[in-house]
Amino acid sequence: MSNTAHADAHGGHGTHGLAHVASVPSLLGTFGLLVLLTFVTVWVAKHPLGAIDIWVAMGIATVKATAVGLYFMHLRHDSGFNRLVFLGSFLFVFIFIGFAMMDRGQYDPTIQWQEALPKFQPAK
C-alpha cells in the first residue's frame, strides 16, 4: 500500500494545480466517441444477431463506460488506488449477480404450477 498521504505522487501532473486538467481535445474526443457508440448500439439493435446480442450491447456499453471513466473521470491520471476502488466494485457486483444466477436453474420449471392455483384477490 503506497503511502500517498502527503507526497504529490500523481504522474502527469498539471502545472501547480491539485490534479490533472483535462484538455479540450480529450473532452471533445471522448464526447464524439460516446455519441458514435450510441448510434452503433441502436444500429446493432436494429439488426438482431441472435444470442450474442446481449453480449454485443454490453460490450459497447462497457467501452463507453471505460471512456467516461478514463477521460471524463480522470482515471487515466489518477492515483492507482482510486482505479482499484472503481474496478473492485465491479468484482463484487459480478460476485453478487454470478452466485445468484448460479441458483437460478432451481426455480423455473415449477412456476407454472402456481398459475393453476386461483389467485388470492383481496377484496378490492
Add this chain to the structure above:
Amino acid sequence: MLNSLLALAQQPRIAPTEGDFWFPPQASSFASKIDSDYYFIYWVSAFFVLVIAGVLVLFTLKYHSKKNPKAERTSTHNTPLELAWSILPGIVLLYMFVLGFEGYTDLRTPPSNAVNVDVTAQKWAWTFTYPNGVVHDELHVEKDQPIQLTLSSVDVLHSFWVAAFRTKMDAVPGRYTKLWFTPTMTGEFWAQCTEYCGTNHSNMRAKVVVHEPGGLAKWLAVEGDPHGGGRTPAQAGEKIYKIQGCAACHTLDGSKLTGPSFKGLFGRQEQMLDGSTITADENYIRESILNPQAKIVSGYGPVSAMPTFQGRVKDNDIAALIAFLRTVK
C-alpha cells in the same frame, strides 16, 4: 413459581428417548451417517477448544505478571508456524466438506422406488395427499419403504423437519421442493415446522407414524378415507375438520382463534363485516369453504386469513363437514 421449579428438578433428567445425549433416535436410513459426521466434527472441535483453553490457563498461570514481572521479548513472527496452523486445519476442514458433500448428495437424491406423497403447508397445518388420493393430516409410512415428499405451500414459507429422520426441506410458495427418507424404526415421531410462519408456528406439527411393512394399506383402508370405515357423515365431517386443518383456526368450544368458533354456528344469524346479517346455512358454509373472502364475519380482518379450499375438498367432504357442524352445539 418456586415449587414448579422444584417439581421440575425431580423429573427424570431428560425425557427418555432411545436417542443418545445429543440426538433423537436414528429412525431413518441416513441418520447414522449424519450422526457420525456430527461426531467427527464434534471431536475435532472438542480437541481444539480444550487445547486452546488449556494453553490459555497454562500461560495465564505460568506467565502471570506477579510470577513473571518482565515479559521476555520473544520473536514476533514465524512464517513456517503460521503456514502450519493454516494448512493443517485447512486439510481437516476440507475433509469435513467431503463428509458434508457425500451426506448431502444422498439426502437430496430420492431412490426410484420411492412412494410420492404430496405435502401442502398452510398457515399452521400440514396436509398429506397419498398416492390413492386420500388426504390426511398425519403422515403414515411403512418401515424400510423409501418415501418422497413433494412439498409446496399456499401462503408463506414453511419447513418440514422430522428430527428423528434428520432431514428438512422448506415448503416454498410458487415451487415444489422435494425431500425423501427411508424409515428404519416403527413408532410415532413429530414433524415440526422450522421456518417462521406466524402466530401458531410453534404448534404447526404433524404426527408421522411408521407402520410395520404392509401396515399402511390396512390403515389407509380404515382411516384413510374419512367417509369409509362405517362412519356417519357427521363423524366423517369431524375427521375432515381435523385433517384439513380447520381445527388450527376454528375451535369447537366457542373460543375465538384466527377464525370464528363452530360452536352452535349452524342455523344461527351471523353479523357480517359489511353490516348485513345472514343465516349460517349450507350455502353460507359451502361458499365460505370455497371462497372465504366472499362473506367475512364482523370482528375479523378486512381480508380473511383463510386460504381457499377450492380443489382440496371434494363435494362429499363438504357435505360431511356440514353434517358435522349441525352436531356442534
Add this chain to the structure above:
Amino acid sequence: MSSTTATHAPPQAGVNYLNARRGLLSWVFTLDHKRIGIMYLVGVMGAFLLGGVFALKLRTELLTVGKTIMDADTYNQAFTLHGAVMVFLFIIPGIPAALGNFCLPLMLGAKDVAFPRLNLMSFHLWMFGAIFFVIVLLTGGLDTGWTFYTPYSTTTTTSVIWAVMGAFILGFSSIFTGLNFIVTIHKMRPPGMTFFKMPLFLWGLYATALIQILATPVLGITLLLLAIERAFKLGIFDATLGGDPVLFQHFFWFYSHPAVYIMILPAFAVISELIAVHSRKEIFGYKFIGLSSVAIAVIGFVVWGHHMFVSGQSQMASIVFSFLTFFVAIPSAIKVFNWLATLYKGSIRINTPMLYALGFIWLFTIGGVTGLFLSTMSTDVHLHDTYFVVAHFHYVMVAGTLWGFLGGLHHWWPKITGKMYHDGVGMFASITAFIGFNLTFFPQFIMGTRGMPRRYYDYLEEFQFLHVLSTVGAYVLAVGLFMVLFLLIHSLMKGKKAPDNPWGAASLEWQTATPPITENFHETPKAGNPYAVYDFEYDPQTGDYKRVAFSDATH
C-alpha cells in the same frame, strides 16, 4: 512536516474535549470525533438495554411449556424486536462507531476523521433510524423476524414498512462511518506510519469499513424492494405474481453474511490490542493478523448461501457455498493461534479488559467451531433453523462482539473519561456474565440437535428442563451486565483520576493527555512501533507508564 497551525492559542491546563465547550448544542452539533464517539456509546448502550429487555421477556416466556407471561403474537414480536434492535441499533454500529470513532483519529495522531460533518451526519442518521424503530414499537410492533423473509413480511399486518425504512436509514449511517474510516486511514496517517506500522485495531476497522461500503448498499436496495413490494405489490418477491421468495433470501444474505463480519472484525481488532498490551508483549504475527481481517472481509462475500441449504436452493449452489464457507474458518483460526503465541512468555496482568479478552478467545473458539457443523451440508440439514444455530450465533455475537466491546470499553475508559474504575468489581461482573452466558446458551446446543426448532413460542415437553437452565442463565447474564453498567456509572461519578498511560501501551492514543484536548495532540506525534510496550516503564508513584525508549517497527 511540522504542524502549520501555529496560530491558535496554547490550551490552558485542565481544558480537555469534555469541558472545552458546554451545553447540549455543543454536543448535538459537535464535529469532534471524540464527542460523536461518546454520543454513539450512550446510544448503542441504550439500544443494547432495550434489546436485552426483549431478550429477558423471551427467556421468561420460554420458562414453561405453553403460555407463561405472554401469548404467541407478543412472543413473535418480542423475538423479532430483540433481533432487529440488537442487530441494526447495537451490534453493527457498536464497536466501529463508539470505540472506533473515539480511537481511530487518536491512533493516527490526527486532529479528526477526514469528514467531520459526514461523521456527525452518520450519528444523526443513527438517531433518525432509532426513532423509526421507536415508531415501530408504538404502531403495532414487528413480527417478521429480523430477517424480514417474504412472503410473510409482505402479508403480515404489523408495521413492517416503518421497520424497513428504519433499517434503510441505519444502513446509510453505517456506510458513512465506513467511508470516513477508509479515507482517514488512507490519507491522514502520521509521518512514518505505513500500513504495517499502524495498530491492528485500525486494520480491523479498515476491513470492517470495506464490508460496510460494499455490502450495505445491497441491503438498501433489498429493503427498498421489500417496502415497494409490500406497498404496491410489485411482484418481484411474491410467488402469486410470478416473483420468487427465495430471491429475497439471496438479496438479504448477500448483505447479512458480510454484516456478521462487520460485527466480529472490530471485536477481533480490540482483542489484538488487549492481548498485546496486557501481556506486556509485542503482538505475534502482526502481518498475518492484519491481513486475515481483510481476508475474512473479502471471503465473507462469497459464502452467503450456507444460510439457504434447505430453502430450496439448487444443489450446485449449496455445494459451492459450503466449500467456500470452510475458507472463512482459516483466518479466524490464524488470529486465535497468534493471540496465544503473543501470550507466550508474557507478563500477563489479570484485570477487567484482559479477563474479557481471555473469555473472548475461549468462547469465540466454541462459537467458531460450532460454525463448522453448520457449513458441513449433511449436518446442516438437521441443524438448520434449530436452537443449535441460535446458540452458535450467540456464542460468536455475545461472547464475541459484546465481550470485545466490553473489553475495549474497559481498556479505553480511562482515556475516554479520565477516570479509573474499580477493577475488582469489573472482574466480578465479567465472571458473572461469563457464567450466565454459558448457562444460557450451552444448553441450547443440546436442544438444537435434539429437535428444538428456532423462534418457537411453545415446545415439546422434553425440552422443558433445558429451557429452565437457559432462562436462569439469561437472568445471571443480565445481572452481570447490569453490574458493568453500575460500575461504569460509579466510575464516572467517583472514579480516581486516570493517568495518561495506565496500561503502558505504545499506540499513539496513549501518548496524549487523558482525557485528550479537542485537537488531540499539540503537534502531530512521530509514529514508532505501536506494540513496543517494552519502551515503557511503570512508575509506582503516579501509577503511570513513562516512555524510556523509542523503537521503530521491527517487521
Add this chain to the structure above:
Amino acid sequence: MSSTTETAHAPSGHAHDAHHWHEDPEAHLAHHFDTPQQQFDSGKLGIWLFLVTEILFFSGLFCAYTIYRSYHPEVFVYASKFLDTNMGFINTLVLIFSSLTAAWAVRNAQLNQKKALVINIVLTVACACAFMCIKYVEYSHKAHWGLLPGDAYTFNAPGVESPVTQDHPDPTVGMSRPDNIHIFFGIYFFMTGLHGFHVLAGIIVWLWLLKRAMKGEFNAKYFGPIDYAALYWHIVDLIWIYLFPLLYLIH
C-alpha cells in the same frame, strides 16, 4: 439517497473555523487537514467510495433484471416493444452531452475561468431537466396504456378500453402475450425511477454549486466540490449507458 451527502463530504470547511485560515485563504483548508493536496485527495477518495456504494446499490436492480430476464425472456422481449426507443436514444444523447459539460466545468474551475464554469453548469442542469421531461413524457405514455407494475397493470385487461388506435398500433402484433408482463414494468419503473431520482439529486447539487460558482469560490487551489459533483454525474450517466440497451433494445 439524499443529495446532501455529496456536498457534505466535500470538505469545504471555511465558514465556522475561519480563524484556522492561514497563509492560503484561497485553498479553503479545513482545520484538520495539513495541505490542500491532502484535502483534495481525501475528498476524491471519499467521492469514489461513495460512487462504489451507488454502483452496488444499482447492482441489486441489475441482478433482479438478470434473474428475471433469464426466467421469463419472452416477457422482456414482449414488453420492451412498448418502450419508445427514439425517446430513450435522445435521452442518452442528452445525458452524454451533460456529462461533457460537467467534465468541462471541472476544467474551467481548475483554470479559474469563472464565466465558462457558470455556463457549463447551467448547460448541465438544463440537459438534466430535459432528460427528466422526456422521462415524464415516457412515463405518462405508459400510464395511459396501463403498462404499470404489479396490480396496477391493466393493459388490455377486460373492461379497460384498449389504447390500441390508428396512430398507436399494437407493437406486439403477431406475438403471443406471456403471463406476468407486469414484472418487466416493475423492474423498468424501479430502475429508471431510481435513476431519475439520482438525476434530480444531481440537479439540486449542481444548482447549489452554481450559486457558489457565481460567487467565484472555485479556483485552481479549490475546485473539489465541482470535481466531486462531476464524478457523481458521470456515474449517473454511466448507469444510464447500461440501462438504455438493457431496457430499450431487447429482442
